[in-house]
Structures are given as C-alpha cells and as structure tokens.
Amino acid sequence: MSTPAPGTVPTAATAPPAAALPVADPAATRRYAWQVLRTHRGGVAAAAVVLLVGAFAGLVPVWLIGRMVDAVAADAAPSRLWWSAAALVAALVGATALAAVARLLVARTFEHALADLRERTVHAALHVPPAQVERAGTGDLVARVSGDVDVLRTAVSQVLPAVCGAGATILLTVGGLAGLDWRFAVAVLTAVPLQVWGVRAFGRRAGPVFRAERAAAADRTHQVLEAVTAADTIRALGTSDAHERRVERASLRAVDRTVEGLRVQLAFAHRLHAGELVGLGAVLVVGYWLVGAGAATVGAATTAALLVHRLFDPVGILLSQVDDLQRAQAALARVVGVLPADGPAGDTPDAAPGTTDARAAVAGTTVAGTTVAGTHAPTTDAGTIDVRGVTFAYDPDRPVLHAVDLHVAAGEVVALVGASGAGKSTLARLVTGAVAPTAGTVLVDGAPAGSPRAATAVAAVTQEVHVFAGTLADDLRLARPDADDARLRDALTLVGADWVDDLPEGLRTAVGAGGLPLSPDRAQQVALARLALTDARVVVLDEATAEAGSGAARTLDVAARRVLAGRTALVVVHRLDQAARADRIALLDAGRVVATGTHDELLAGCEPYARLWSAWHRGRAS
Numbered sequence: 186m187s188t189p190a191p192g193t194v195p196t197a198a199t200a201p202p203a204a205a206l207p208v209a210d211p212a213a214t215r216r217y218a219w220q221v222l223r224t225h226r227g228g229v230a231a232a233a234v235v236l237l238v239g240a241f242a243g244l245v246p247v248w249l250i251g252r253m254v255d256a257v258a259a260d261a262a263p264s265r266l267w268w269s270a271a272a273l274v275a276a277l278v279g280a281t282a283l284a285a286v287a288r289l290l291v292a293r294t295f296e297h298a299l300a301d302l303r304e305r306t307v308h309a310a311l312h313v314p315p316a317q318v319e320r321a322g323t324g325d326l327v328a329r330v331s332g333d334v335d336v337l338r339t340a341v342s343q344v345l346p347a348v349c350g351a352g353a354t355i356l357l358t359v360g361g362l363a364g365l366d367w368r369f370a371v372a373v374l375t376a377v378p379l380q381v382w383g384v385r386a387f388g389r390r391a392g393p394v395f396r397a398e399r400a401a402a403a404d405r406t407h408q409v410l411e412a413v414t415a416a417d418t419i420r421a422l423g424t425s426d427a428h429e430r431r432v433e434r435a436s437l438r439a440v441d442r443t444v445e446g447l448r449v450q451l452a453f454a455h456r457l458h459a460g461e462l463v464g465l466g467a468v469l470v471v472g473y474w475l476v477g478a479g480a481a482t483v484g485a486a487t488t489a490a491l492l493v494h495r496l497f498d499p500v501g502i503l504l505s506q507v508d509d510l511q512r513a514q515a516a517l518a519r520v521v522g523v524l525p526a527d528g529p530a531g532d533t534p535d536a537a538p539g540t541t542d543a544r545a546a547v548a549g550t551t552v553a554g555t556t557v558a559g560t561h562a563p564t565t566d567a568g569t570i571d572v573r574g575v576t577f578a579y580d581p582d583r584p585v586l587h588a589v590d591l592h593v594a595a596g597e598v599v600a601l602v603g604a605s606g607a608g609k610s611t612l613a614r615l616v617t618g619a620v621a622p623t624a625g626t627v628l629v630d631g632a633p634a635g636s637p638r639a640a641t642a643v644a645a646v647t648q649e650v651h652v653f654a655g656t657l658a659d660d661l662r663l664a665r666p667d668a669d670d671a672r673l674r675d676a677l678t679l680v681g682a683d684w685v686d687d688l689p690e691g692l693r694t695a696v697g698a699g700g701l702p703l704s705p706d707r708a709q710q711v712a713l714a715r716l717a718l719t720d721a722r723v724v725v726l727d728e729a730t731a732e733a734g735s736g737a738a739r740t741l742d743v744a745a746r747r748v749l750a751g752r753t754a755l756v757v758v759h760r761l762d763q764a765a766r767a768d769r770i771a772l773l774d775a776g777r778v779v780a781t782g783t784h785d786e787l788l789a790g791c792e793p794y795a796r797l798w799s800a801w802h803r804g805r806a807s
C-alpha cells in the first residue's frame with residue numbers, strides 16, 4: 186500500500202485555495218492506529234481467535250464434499266454419506282455462527298475506538314487556533330469532524346470485519362490446499378503475481394487520488410458553507426453569480442476527483458479477475474494431471490477446485506476493500522492531523538492540535554517572521570493589552586495593518602475609531618487571538634494573544650453574535666457553568682434584559698436554532714450577559730451597529746458600560762458618541778494608528794478626528 190509523503194497533500198492542483206489544516210504523516214497515522222490496537226488489545230485478541238476458528242470451520246464442509254465424492258466413486262455404504270452430510274450441515278451452521286460472532290467482536294471493539302476518536306476530534310476541533318481555521322476555511326474542519334469520521338465509521342463497521350474474516354479464510358484455505366497436495370497450493374499461487382501487480386498499481390495511485398478526493402470534497406463543503414452562511418452579505422453585495430460559480434467550480438473539481446477514483450477502482454477490479462482466471466485454470470489442470478497419474482483422488486481434486494473457487498470471494502473482498510482501507514487511511518491521517526499529539530488514550534485537553542507549530546504560530550511571539558515561544562509575563566502586565574509593531578495581512582501582498590503600536594493600561598477603556606476598512610476589527614481580532622500577527626507582538630495580560638493564558642484573560646463580543654441552541658440558561662452557563670439561576674438573572678439585569686420575564690418559560694425558554702428566535706439587540710444583550718458572567722480581565726467589544734440614538738443603542742451602550750466597569754477594554758466604535766465616553770481614543774487610518782488621546786484632546790488637536798466627529802454629527806442630523 187502506498188503511503189503519502191509528508192507535505193505532499195493537498196497538491197496545488199487539487200487543494201482548496203486556503204492553507205489546509207495539518208494532515209498527519211504516515212508514521213504518525215500508523216502510530217495512532219497501533220496505539221488504538223494496543224488500547225483495545227483484549228477485544229482484538231478475542232476477535233482474532235474467533236475469526237480463525239470460524240475460518241477453519243468454514244473449510245470443513247469443502248473437505249467433507251471431497252470425501253463424499255470419493256465415497257460415491259468407491260460405492261461406499263449410504264450410512265457413510267449420511268454421516269458426512271450431517272457433519273457438513275453442522276460445520277456450515279458452526280462456521281456461519283462463528284463468522285457472525287467474529288464480525289460482532291471486531292465491530293464492537295473498533296466502535297469503541299471510533300467513539301473515542303470522534304470525541305477527541307470534536308474536542309480538538311474546538312481547540313484548533315481560530316487563526317488556523319480562518320486560513321484553512323471552516324469547511325476543512327467540518328469535513329474532518331463529519332465526513333472523515335464517517336469514512337472511518339464505515340471502515341470500522343463494515344470493511345474491517347470483512348477484511349479480517351477474508352484474511353483468515355485465505356490463510357487457512359491455502360493451508361488446506363497444501364494439505365491436500367502441495368502442487369495444488371503451487372498452482373493457486375500462480376494467481377498471486379497478477380494480484381500483487383494489481384494491488385501495487387492500485388496502491389501507488391489510490392493514496393494520492395483518494396486524498397485529493399477528500400480534499401476536493403472539503404473544499405466543496407467550505408464553498409457551500411460560506412455561500413449559505415454569508416447568503417445575506419452575498420445578496421447585499423450582488424455577488425451571487427460569482428459565488429455560484431465558485432461553488433460550481435468546487436463541485437466540478439470534486440466530481441473530477443471522484444471519477445478519477447472510480448477509474449482507479451475499475452482498473453484494479455480487471456486485474457483481480459485476471460488473477461482469478463489464471464489461478465482456477467491452473468488448479469483444474471493440476472487436478473486433472475494428478476488424478477490421471479493416480480497421485481490424487483477425484484474427491485481431493487474436487488475439494489481443491491471448490492477451495493480455489495471459495496478463495497475468490499475472500500480474495501475479492503480483501504483486495505476490493507483495499508481502496509476502502511486507503512480511503513480510511515487518508516481520512517485517519519486528516520483526523521489525526523488535528524488531534525492533540527498524545528495518542529488515543531491520553532487526555533490533554535489543552536494540548537496543541539496537529540503540529541505544535543500550528544499553535545506555536547498563534548501562541549508564540551512573531552518577530553520578523555520567526556516564531557518563538559511565548560514567555561511568562563511579569564505580573565505588572567496583568568490586565569493590559571500591548572500591541573507592538575504589529576503588521577497584519579489577510580492576503581500576503583496587501584497588509585491591512587502597518588507597524589501598529591498601542592498600549593492599553595489595566596482598567597482603561599480605549600475606543601478604536603476610524604473610517605470603514607481602516608482595520609479596527611482586524612486589530613480587535615488580533616487581540617482576541619482569532620488571527621496572528623504577520624510581524625510584531627500582541628500581548629494580552631502579558632501573554633501572547635491566542636496562548637492559553639491570554640485566552641483565559643480575554644473575552645469578546647463580536648459582530649456575529651451567536652445564540653446557542655438550548656435554554657437561555659444553558660446559553661448563559663456556557664460562560665460560567667457553575668452559575669445558579671440568581672446569578673444568571675443578575676447578569677441579565679445588569680445588561681437590561683428585563684424581557685426575560687416575558688419569555689414563556691423565563692430562563693428555561695429554548696432559544697437559538699429550533700427555539701425562540703431572539704432579535705439582534707436581544708442576542709447582543711445575551712452576549713454581553715455572558716461576558717458579565719466571565720472573570721475576563723480584558724474585554725474586546727466589536728458589536729454590530731445599532732442605530733445611534735435609538736432605544737436599542739442606548740440600552741446596549743448602558744449594558745456595555747456596566748459590563749466593562751473594572752475591566753480593561755478595547756472597543757471598536759461604530760457610533761462616535763461611544764468613543765467620547767471612552768478613557769482614550771485610538772484613531773486608525775488605512776491600517777495605522779495616527780493619533781491617540783481623549784475625545785477632547787483629539788477634538789482640539791487632531792484634524793482628522795475633528796473631521797470624523799463633525800461628519801458623524803452631520804450624518805446623524807440628516
């Protein structure tokens with residue numbers, strides 16, 4: 186079987202345009218599979234024993250048929266035939282029962298391993314650094330958690346039991362042939378070169394082809410997800426046609442890869458059938474010759490022919506499932522690629538998923554393109570935000586932030602203002618660790634943004650507020666699982682969400698998908714209430730714009746001020762009256778911080794801010 190060289194997938198021709206999430210190299214994938222076998226060795230051993238006994242029982246009827254043929258040829262007493270027939274039925278029933286038990290044992294053993302893998306994959310998926318998911322596209326992650334794990338489930342429940350059973354049957358059948366006469370075994374082995382050739386040719390091509398197929402499917406999922414989740418924006422921008430074309434191109438790429446996979450499978454099947462033809466022909470010729478020479482009975486030759494015929498099915502199963510095993514291997518490599526590096530039995534929830542580089546790139550401090558380990562901060566940095574010389578580019582050729590320096594002292598509220606596209610949200614995302622700087626350093630609470638310590642210190646409300654499906658209480662408890670109802674109500678009161686009393690079942694009302702829909706303003710209040718429940722010392726607010734002067738805007742302003750009390754905050758300001766109330770304002774222009782100061786200072790001494798302020802006032806008045 187071919188094994189992929191590290192770093193060869195996805196190829197430029199087949200990969201999604203984004204930088205895909207890591208794929209484990211063959212050695213790491215094998216190590217993981219080996220650890221699974223060791224963890225479940227009891228079940229594996231029991232299944233192997235039952236499989237072998239079952240395969241042996243399956244040989245008995247064929248041997249008995251040969252004896253019955255000889256008995257008929259020798260005009261033996263009918264009672265001998267009856268006894269043989271009874272033994273034949275008993276062996277058939279026993280073999281069938283044992284095969285079923287073995288299948289059950291294999292499936293059960295590996296279903297446990299799979300359940301473990303699924304849990305760990307979901308856990309790892311939730312811990313993949315956002316910056317990495319951003320680069321790879323959500324579709325890749327979704328495809329690994331769902332599609333790839335499903336491929337493995339099929340492999341475990343169907344392919345593995347079939348392959349193990351077939352392997353045991355082949356071994357014992359060839360042994361049985363040799364037991365009849367070694368020349369039968371040699372004859373059947375003439376099929377092997379053709380089949381080995383088929384398997385090798387398949388192995389060479391199948392790995393890359395199936396990995397390309399999975400990568401193309403991931404890209405298609407990504408494009409479809411993006412089109413569906415951003416449907417409103419796409420409609421608003423009038424770019425539906427362009428998006429449809431992207432989805433279509435991704436679908437066509439996926440279809441091409443699937444067809445290529447089918448071609449590889451068909452070529453493989455042809456070579457297998459050629460092997461069967463040669464093997465059976467050789468055994469029949471040898472049988473004819475041995476019987477003629479008096480070296481074997483007609484019964485033995487019959488048994489040999491039946492054994493060879495019986496061999497076709499398991500060989501077919503074994504070889505035809507090679508592609509499923511290849512597919513499963515490719516899926517396992519993709520799943521193991523996002524798992525923490527401690528193997529199946531370990532439990533290190535915060536370990537870095539995939540390559541350690543992946544997390545290091547986010548957790549570490551990037552200096553002139555070099556990633557170095559983050560260091561512990563002196564305690565004086567507690568609750569501060571420190572942005573030093575940060576440059577950031579979504580697209581390598583087009584930086585959107587240039588050498589940004591900004592320090593936010595503990596307990597200070599700094600408002601980010603600037604024209605649309607100036608880079609405010611991007612700077613906020615760097616502080617939350619959702620994206621990593623291209624150059625420079627972002628420290629939160631003294632630790633690199635995105636590192637576990639910074640992630641504990643910071644909490645954010647972004648423009649895309651999500652209401653999780655479940656009761657309102659469940660949603661709020663995501664921020665503080667041990668909070669009692671009274672504490673949840675306090676948080677809601679703090680953000681002015683008195684509407685909770687009007688809900689049909691109060692805190693127990695189901696909200697989110699499938700539940701009561703919450704208006705954007707209410708959803709934002711819930712997000713602020715979640716924030717109030719956390720112990721985050723540093724808060725990043727990049728809320729969606731509510732119309733200035735509206736009741737909703739006032740309520741949300743008051744809620745935000747209350748939640749921010751006593752915390753350090755970086756607030757992306759969409760209404761300039763919010764900025765006026767901040768301790769300090771940082772004015773961004775085309776990715777650069779061009780001025781910082783209080784509202785009054787900037788109004789008096791910063792021309793661009795004064796212009797922005799009066800433009801905003803004119804806009805409100807009109």
Ligand SMILES: Nc1ncnc2c1ncn2[C@@H]1O[C@H](COP(=O)(O)OP(=O)(O)OP(=O)(O)O)[C@@H](O)[C@H]1O
Nearest residue numbers: 579580585603604605606607608609610611612757
């Ligand atoms: N995910 C992304 N991928 C590529 N480019 C992006 C992405 N997000 C933002 N940009 C680009 O980066 C630049 C800065 O965007 P950003 O959203 O940070 O600005 P902003 O000041 O917050 O704007 P607004 O007030 O309109 O939200 C813009 O040119 C924007 O088009």
